[in-house]
Amino acid sequence: MSAQISLNEAKSMTHAFQNSSLGTNQTIAGLVDKTNLLTLLNQEDCTGVRIYNALNEEGKITYVLVGVNANNEDMTNYILDKCNLCPTDCPIDSPLI
Secondary structure (H helix, E strand, O other): OOOOOOHHHHHHHHHHHHOOOOOOOOOOEEEOOHHHHHHHHOOOOEEEEEEEEEEOOOOOEEEEEEEEEOOOOEEEEEEEOOOEEEOOOOOOOOOOO
């Protein structure tokens, strides 16, 4: 299951991707707005979120998010994409970039 990690662990992991051949000229982050995320989480029987890596029309990494129920099944009635992607929509000052 997911767990909280330290900033140093997060930096190590994100920088490893960004500096790898996989991360070259690729999406490094995606922003999901609170309203849509809460709508996803507030679905009846939703116990978590599954995040799928995906490719958008430009061949860049994006993310598809679905709710997950107690049986670990994807809930596909409300699916999120269209994240604000970085590069392009990046935070001004984040230690993770």
